Amino acid sequence: VDDDQVVSVLLGFLQYNEEIPDSRQFSAEHNFDHNQVVSVIQSLLGFRYIEAQDLVWETCVLTDEGKRYATQGSPEVQLFLAVPEEGSISLVDLKEKLGDSFQNFAIGYAKKNKWVEVQANQVSRKVQHVEDKLKELLLKIQEGKELHEDGIKFINERKKNLTESRNWKGYSSIKKGPRYAPKRKNLSTTLTRGNVEIWEELEFKEYNINAKGVPPESGHLQPLLKVRKQFKDIFVQMGFEEMPTNNYVESSFWNFDALFQPQQHPARDSHDTFFLKAPSTTRTLPEDYVERVKRVHESGGYGSRGYNYDWKREEANKNVLRTHTTAVSSRMLYEIAKKPFAPKKYFSIDRVFRNEAVDRTHLAEFHQIEGLICDRGLTLGDLIGVLKVFYSRLGISKLRFKPAYNPYTEPSMEIMSYHEGLGVWVEIGNSGMFRPEMLRPMGLPEDVQVIAWGLSLERPTMILYGIDNIRDLFGHKVDLDLIKRNPICRIGF
Ligand code: PHE
Incomplete structure (x- = not known):
């Protein structure tokens, strides 16, 4: 979808509707990428085709570590799965088997959950099936779903930061602006030999006399x-x-x-x-x-x-x-x-x-x-x-x-x-x-x-x-x- 398409859908929508209440909802309904919609809104605001209110919100996203657990499973479940169903495995072999995904704290969690026991450096299973509650919760967060209170508590009790907050920007109550038109005109910036004869039909882009000039290139003295x-x-x-x-x-x-x-x-x-x-x-x-x-x-x-x-x-x-x-x-x-x-x-x-x-x-x-x-x-x-x-x-x-x-x-x-x-x-x-x-x-x-x-x-x-x-x-x-x-x-x- 190119920007022009988003522009014409948005301006067209405003022709028959009072307002677009929320840029997120608008993006979702039209299957547009929200970032693209935001940038289109910004440019239309600049030309005063539309008016809108800023909208800022915060969401919870996964950290790199959180993402890893969401795909590979929590370290304690990975550890549990590496312990044989029957008999036991030595800690050293277990570490080797898990390689990079081995984490010291995983043993702690697996023991606390009564999944495994460790005797004389030998690890064996105490149960045969475990649930990866952490992975499930992380996947939910990844999909942007709400967590229940006990889920939030479960995640927060982990010492590592598996989630972080991110700020987003969008727009609400998007309405027609003083220069609204159902179609965006391509504004001319310069009068040329080619367009001088039809100048009356053209609409010119306004000069921004408040724009800062490009700083001149020059040498600079060190303080x-x-x-x-x-x-x-x-x-x-x-x-x-x-x-x-x-x-x-x-x-x-x-x-x-x-x-x-x-x-x-x-x-x-x-x-x-x-x-x-x-x-x-x-x-x-x-x-x-x-x-x-x-x-x-x-x-x-x-x-x-x-x-x-x-x-x-x-x-x-x-x-x-x-x-x-x-x-x-x-x-x-x-x-x-x-x-x-x-x-x-x-x-x-x-x-x-x-x-x-x-x-x-x-x-x-x-x-x-x-x-x-x-x-x-x-x-x-x-x-x-x-x-x-x-x-x-x-x-x-x-x-x-x-x-x-x-x-x-x-x-x-x-x-x-x-x-x-x-x-x-x-x-x-x-x-x-x-x-x-x-x-x-x-x-x-x-x-x-x-x-x-x-x-x-x-x-x-x-x-x-x-x-x-x-x-x-x-x-x-x-x-x-x-x-x-x-x-x-x-x-x-
Ligand atoms: N040479 C001194 C310094 O290095 C400074 C100093 C110069 C002191 C002249 C006395 C007279 O700190």
Whole structure:
């Protein structure tokens, strides 16, 4: 039956009848598929040939398991039938005989029903005939028949879900609409060379000026990139230059040693750091600077006592995936120190890697935002001041600073902000003044200080876009539709 046939029967029926009370009944009487009738009604409603009321109802249908029992019989009856009429069968043989249709619980039911008994792992029949009440009931449900109360109770007492409810949609009181006609006209959509002469006879389909246009195809920025742009703008507006972060692979030397991070530091453990197999070591390091770094680790200098251990070049040579962008900062500061001193403001936003267990807030790779200022006579007050300006540009004004520890900064401060929604102070960054043990071996003048801070890009992005699982933001599980739909990013005022 094609749709046109259903249309003409339906419109024809309405010509002589007030209404069609129920689309189900109409379908059954005319031997139409109800789904087809529903779709025809929907299209006629669209053209206002008819009017109708929505009708929604629920029925009970069988789950896959329920369907299986309805055709093959209940597991307990299958089991019973596999037990010989005379004598007994061992449990092992029974399992083998039944194969896939064996279910542990079937023995329980067969015993409870007093159909079989089990003695010393041998199963034998206690009766010769059993009824498959479950199968009968399931078949009834399948045919859409009503069950009696005790039948419903019987099914519900099974622990497994053999049935589920399904919602259906149909229509009631289907009547003539404002544009009713006993026959559906084929509406024209366009005026063509072929039909222009008979335009007066034609009926045109109305324009739907409320229809949404097709979204234009275009590239889309990942939320992280949008937020990164905002951070970049803030840094640039504050006069910061971007550092070159285009090296994911870094030597342990620049990632740790140059930062006065001792070689036994837990962060250097393979649990937290990804080491490279090939090339496993760096090719070159600035030798005289390496010598000064070694000395400051082993015995100190510049007013420090050092760590008092044997510094090993092999450890420094090991290549890693950089664990923070501070590795880049250390390279840049070393470059500054090579030239006559001039103050600098630098920033970077790029990827870092940590060998962490992945969960809803952690990935093994994420992005760090880092800023630093290198100038003569900087103090902790300058750091606090810069952080206040920086975060206020993000729209965050309630800040608190908490003493913290980093091997390369002293003092160090955790940056806390008041979360209005949660009513608590949350950590939003880490900061500090780089230690003389880091700066002096580079050759920076004694009165030069470096203030610096870092935060992740993911955390603010998740907050801005209301994403609570980091795997929805980054990685192979990201929903591309979400990337297309997410709005532009605006942070701050
Ligand atoms: N490198 C630090 C981190 O990975 C952040 C930081 C940067 C701290 C600069 C102090 C100064 O958490």
